[in-house]
Amino acid sequence: MLNGMGSFLKPFTKLKDKYFTEDRRNIATANLMMLLTASLAGIVILSLLIFLSPFLIKGWSATRYHMLMYVTLGLFLIFAIWYKSSAKTPDYRIVNIACMLFCVALIAHFISISVFANPDFPETLVSLSFVAAPLLFSLPLSFTALLLAVNETVFLILINNFKSAICIQHDTFSTVTAIFFSLVATWSVMRLRVLDYAARSKYQHRSRTDQLTGILNKSACTAACEKYLAAHSQNTANALFVIDIDDFKLVNDTLGHKSGDNLLEGIANVMLKIFGRNDIVGRFGGDEFCVLMKNAVSNDIISEKSQLLQSKVHEISTCLIGRDVSCSVGITVCANKRCTYSEMFSIADHALYDSKQRGKNCSTVKILR
Structure with a gap:
């Protein structure tokens, strides 16, 4: 009893x-x-x-x-x-x-x-x-x-x-x-x-929470990034990653939406493992993700994270859906100056566009000055 x-x-x-x-x-x-x-x-x-x-x-x-x-x-x-x-x-x-x-x-x-x-x-x-x-x-x-x-x-x-x-x-x-x-x-x-x-x-x-992947949805991710940058951007170096899955529509059209959902869920889990526990990870809808990497101490670490992410996307896509899928990444870095989320996102979005124009499956880094 x-x-x-x-x-x-x-x-x-x-x-x-x-x-x-x-x-x-x-x-x-x-x-x-x-x-x-x-x-x-x-x-x-x-x-x-x-x-x-x-x-x-x-x-x-x-x-x-x-x-x-x-x-x-x-x-x-x-x-x-x-x-x-x-x-x-x-x-x-x-x-x-x-x-x-x-x-x-x-x-x-x-x-x-x-x-x-x-x-x-x-x-x-x-x-x-x-x-x-x-x-x-x-x-x-x-x-x-x-x-x-x-x-x-x-x-x-x-x-x-x-x-x-x-x-x-x-x-x-x-x-x-x-x-x-x-x-x-x-x-x-x-x-x-x-x-x-x-x-x-x-x-x-x-x-x-994004119901499919379990990470933050767009509004929650945006709010979290805005709040953090308003309080800490002037004294730290931060990097904002905007990530887009290359040719994701083709995955849905040829393998079905179930495979596409499995891939998105797998990529979200990969991001949570690659980035730190204190970093902000969110899905912006469709095949686009956003990550605010806090205390990004050097360009080498940022580049390393980007390369690891691209490698893991190749790996997880082959494992989950039997097809090699890549991703394009746009990154903006703001170091020791007051930066707003909207400024960082706009520059990272342009960097993502540059990655797409360069043939996809790559990353572009821009410094916010």
């Missing part, structure tokens, strides 16, 4: 870890918005409780503990509004710390109200805060467990010193029960959040 439970939880645990690692920006944005909403909602709800409670409970009046809660909620609201307006991209750690402190402060206030403001009454809001506080934000489950364990321990110590025996029994039962409900509810909500992340990731991957 334990092995079965472990095999069930292991994939979820890996996905959860990936969620907290790769989706930090979205988590921080959502948590910050929830912090703002929860702080504002807390002030409104607290005001309603203070206004309505005297009509519902004879002799009830607000205490300094209730007023202190106003101050705390107000401070968190001010922080959330200020940070949301000042930070273009919320920092994951800063937002998480703020959300954790909010959970701690919220439960601490309810504990102080129950123990010190209303010691003769059974608790009503501590158990509710045990369930509600962890559900507000996307925080690690380990924090939720620690939060509940520490606050329950503190609460039990306080009620045993300040409350009557009957209140102690009631409060102990209600808060322990609330902890179990909280853990189940928090895990369930976390599971939904993680599954939502998985669905979004799958959709984003499909929207960025």
